Amino acid sequence: MHPNQDNNATLAVLIDADNANPAIISGLLEEVAKLGIASVKRIYGDWTTPNLGSWKQVLLKHSIQPIQQFSYTSGKNATDSAMIIDAMDLLYAGHFDGFCIVSSDSDFTRLAARIRESGRRVYGFGEKKTPRPFVAACDLFIYTEVFVQKPGEAQNGVIKRRSEKELRADAALLNLLRNSVEAAADESGWAKLGVVGGFITRTVNDFDVRSYGYSKLSSLLGAIKLFDVERREDQIFVRSAKTADTEMRTEDGAEKGADKAQDKPAGNPAKQENKGKNKQKKRQKGANPNPPPAAATAAAPAAATEQAPAASLQTSPATVQESSAPVKSEPKATSKQPAKKRKQLLQAVTEAVMEAAASVAAATQAPAKAAAKRSRSQAKTEQPQADNAQEGAASQAKKPRATRKKSAA
Numbered sequence: 001m002h003p004n005q006d007n008n009a010t011l012a013v014l015i016d017a018d019n020a021n022p023a024i025i026s027g028l029l030e031e032v033a034k035l036g037i038a039s040v041k042r043i044y045g046d047w048t049t050p051n052l053g054s055w056k057q058v059l060l061k062h063s064i065q066p067i068q069q070f071s072y073t074s075g076k077n078a079t080d081s082a083m084i085i086d087a088m089d090l091l092y093a094g095h096f097d098g099f100c101i102v103s104s105d106s107d108f109t110r111l112a113a114r115i116r117e118s119g120r121r122v123y124g125f126g127e128k129k130t131p132r133p134f135v136a137a138c139d140l141f142i143y144t145e146v147f148v149q150k151p152g153e154a155q156n157g158v159i160k161r162r163s164e165k166e167l168r169a170d171a172a173l174l175n176l177l178r179n180s181v182e183a184a185a186d187e188s189g190w191a192k193l194g195v196v197g198g199f200i201t202r203t204v205n206d207f208d209v210r211s212y213g214y215s216k217l218s219s220l221l222g223a224i225k226l227f228d229v230e231r232r233e234d235q236i237f238v239r240s241a242k243t244a245d246t247e248m249r250t251e252d253g254a255e256k257g258a259d260k261a262q263d264k265p266a267g268n269p270a271k272q273e274n275k276g277k278n279k280q281k282k283r284q285k286g287a288n289p290n291p292p293p294a295a296a297t298a299a300a301p302a303a304a305t306e307q308a309p310a311a312s313l314q315t316s317p318a319t320v321q322e323s324s325a326p327v328k329s330e331p332k333a334t335s336k337q338p339a340k341k342r343k344q345l346l347q348a349v350t351e352a353v354m355e356a357a358a359s360v361a362a363a364t365q366a367p368a369k370a371a372a373k374r375s376r377s378q379a380k381t382e383q384p385q386a387d388n389a390q391e392g393a394a395s396q397a398k399k400p401r402a403t404r405k406k407s408a409a
Contacts, residue, residue, distance in 0.1 A: 025145025
């Protein structure tokens with residue numbers, strides 16, 4: 001029985017005699033019996049042509065109703081149209097749960113899609129040459145080569161069984177099986193084989209284990225030797241061997257860790273405690289280096305600049321040099337800062353000291369310059385007065401004595 005199929009479903013089997021082989025009928029009907037009950041079995045063709053003569057004994061043996069359809073013109077196949085019309089009549093009758101379309105012709109692609117739109121299941125049967133659109137339009141597609149027993153092949157299957165090496169070389173097959181097992185697996189990694197088969201069918205509707213020479217999915221999984229297959233009462237469970245290896249490695253690692261913990265000496269408790277405290281302090285120190293605030297760092301040069309002019313009014317340049325000595329020790333306090341920040345801070349302090357020294361020098365030289373200026377202005381004022389006095393004395397000396405007496409009187 002196929003996964004997720006009801007073997008009591010009512011099915012209509014419609015066969016295209018022009019695109020089917022009489023040798024597949026026995027295997028075909030056995031496969032249909034796994035899917036449900038074949039209530040209608042019809043085969044369509046022009047039975048007046050000699051190429052369909054081999055169907056006579058098969059039809060009588062399996063009670064299949066032949067439907068005659070003459071060809072209206074040469075080169076045109078009217079059988080497909082008659083088969084499509086009957087399928088739609090059966091669909092509207094509402095007595096069937098699914099349809100089995102036996103043909104390798106892509107003309108039935110739209111029919112399969114329309115039946116599925118009505119909520120009925122469609123099972124396709126055809127040869128390997130069947131076009132992909134028709135295969136994809138069916139819920140399940142089975143290649144009819146698996147129903148034919150050919151001379152020279154193994155008795156337990158119509159297709160040569162693939163070896164372990166050949167199966168592992170098929171990357172598409174391995175990916176399909178692994179993905180299906182993982183999708184159906186529970187937390188422990190085990191999955192029911194029936195659920196895995198259903199997921200495979202929904203993913204690849206033409207997958208068939210018989211195409212690889214195996215009769216059951218469990219046999220195929222066991223032959224690959226990459227999956228663990230286990231029977232529990234009436235159900236079969238499967239899981240990826242990779243999951244089992246991972247669990248074994250995890251358990252081995254846990255056991256080794258426990259053994260090492262037991263074999264390791266206890267040591268000195270006090271020493272271990274101190275060691276732990278030191279490690280904790282190092283982590284805290286690395287996580288919180290506690291650098292000085294940027295605002296305080298920037299304020300130091302400004303404060304030095306503001307205090308320097310006030311001190312310059314009462315001190316000499318030598319005193320300024322002495323007072324600047326503690327400022328030079330400022331970079332030591334920031335030695336823990338990055339080199340770039342220390343360089344910037346040192347440059348700012350140097351500029352502040354130079355500005356302070358310049359202010360002191362200017363303040364010291366200002367009184368001398370003012371005195372010299374005053375003396376020059378005073379000299380300029382007194383010189384004209386002296387010149388005027390000399391000129392007056394000279395003029396008096398040149399006057400006659402009588403005039404001088406008169407003027408004196």
